[in-house]
Amino acid sequence: MCKAYRKSDFDHHYGIPSRRIPDSTRTITTIGLNIWSKHHADHVRYAYLTANSAESMNALSVHARKLPVTMFLEFFRASVQQWFWEHRNTADDLTTPVTPYAERKLAKRNRKSLTWTVKPISKVKFEVMDMKKGGKVNIQDKTCTCKQWQFSGLPCRHVMAVARYFVLRDVTTHVQKYFTTETYKSAYMEEINPLDHTYEWIDPGNLQIVRPPLVTKRQSGRPKSTARIPSQGEDKENFKSKTKCSRCLEYGYTRSTCTAHYDISEGTQKSKSKSKTKAKPMGMGKGKGKREDSCSTQFDSTYNFE
Numbered sequence: 001m002c003k004a005y006r007k008s009d010f011d012h013h014y015g016i017p018s019r020r021i022p023d024s025t026r027t028i029t030t031i032g033l034n035i036w037s038k039h040h041a042d043h044v045r046y047a048y049l050t051a052n053s054a055e056s057m058n059a060l061s062v063h064a065r066k067l068p069v070t071m072f073l074e075f076f077r078a079s080v081q082q083w084f085w086e087h088r089n090t091a092d093d094l095t096t097p098v099t100p101y102a103e104r105k106l107a108k109r110n111r112k113s114l115t116w117t118v119k120p121i122s123k124v125k126f127e128v129m130d131m132k133k134g135g136k137v138n139i140q141d142k143t144c145t146c147k148q149w150q151f152s153g154l155p156c157r158h159v160m161a162v163a164r165y166f167v168l169r170d171v172t173t174h175v176q177k178y179f180t181t182e183t184y185k186s187a188y189m190e191e192i193n194p195l196d197h198t199y200e201w202i203d204p205g206n207l208q209i210v211r212p213p214l215v216t217k218r219q220s221g222r223p224k225s226t227a228r229i230p231s232q233g234e235d236k237e238n239f240k241s242k243t244k245c246s247r248c249l250e251y252g253y254t255r256s257t258c259t260a261h262y263d264i265s266e267g268t269q270k271s272k273s274k275s276k277t278k279a280k281p282m283g284m285g286k287g288k289g290k291r292e293d294s295c296s297t298q299f300d301s302t303y304n305f306e
Contacts, residue, residue, distance in 0.1 A: 002036050005147040006133070010039040038151055074195075081192035091185040097172045102179040105154050106171060110164075113157035118165040126165070128158040137162050142174060153178055 001013035018025040033040040057076075064075040096103060119127040124140040135158035136145045143149065148156035153176030155163070163171045177183055244251050248260040 002038065004037070004039055005151060006145075007039060008133070010037065039147070041151065077192065077194070081194070084188050084190070084192050088185075088188040091181065091188060094181045094184070097181055098175055098179050099181060099184050102154060102172075102175060106160070106175075109155070109157045110160045113161045113164075116157070116161040118161050120165075126162045128161050130158070130161075134158075139174075149174075 001010065001017070004010040004013055014025075028036065034042055060079065061072070061075065064072055067075065094100070098106075113128075113130070116131075117129045119129065121127055121136070124138055126137045126139070128135045128137060133146075135156070137149075137158050138144070139159075139162065144156050144158050146156055146158060149159055155171055155174045159174060160171065163174075172180075243254050245253055245258045245260075246255050247258045250258075250260075
């Protein structure tokens with residue numbers, strides 16, 4: 001639903017959850033369709049950060065967050081330095097005009113459009129038949145009616161079919177600059193240099209010394225939890241520990257307040273199985289009489305021990 005580019009595709013996928021889970025559908029609609037839907041996007045979001053990088057950084061610094069603030073910042077600086085070094089070496093080894101990610105996408109779309117047919121409309125317009133809704137490609141304006149070319153920045157499957165129709169070997173000219181190797185190299189061109197030793201820093205003389213708080217008594221209450229703090233807009237109930245019923249295995253209540261159907265015969269069988277005890281071996285009972293009986297079974301009375 002969020003990846004649908006056409007209006008008809010979005011309406012089809014949007015109608016399924018709206019009938020089954022109307023409350024959830026109403027919630028995501030209130031947030032705004034232009035935020036999470038590609039069809040309702042106002043413009044191409046190359047300048048917006050859509051990946052949840054905050055979660056990645058929190059997972060990376062789970063062990064370093066307990067360090068002093070200076071060591072904590074040094075940990076991030078060293079991590080960024082390592083990342084830039086690795087990506088810079090990867091970019092220098094590339095010999096293709098586009099990134100490996102773009103190459104994989106183009107190769108996949110090319111395979112899926114091998115059986116499609118192209119019908120020319122004009123020198124720059126073409127109709128592509130894909131046994132579904134088809135698509136109209138405009139090479140000059142770099143648009144397609146499926147809208148995947150405009151929003152993804154990479155030629156869609158209809159464009160790949162048109163490229164084969166013209167026997168074009170290179171379709172990288174129709175790729176946005178964000179997926180080119182030159183842009184990839186320029187993103188990691190800068191060098192992340194480490195700081196000098198603290199003894200070599202220039203002291204201006206008017207810096208305020210910040211000391212840790214003086215704690216003479218342990219603070220009351222339980223220590224602060226180190227669990228992840230939910231972001232703004234997230235459901236905080238999902239992060240709380242919930243009780244689980246041992247009968248129906250559902251969350252939110254216990255066995256004593258469970259209202260699920262319970263088979264009485266099954267419960268009776270369980271109680272009987274629990275009440276059974278292992279039989280004790282002969283000779284292990286209490287009392288002299290039982291001990292004499294056990295001895296009489298082990299030795300024959302005809303034997304004379306005198």
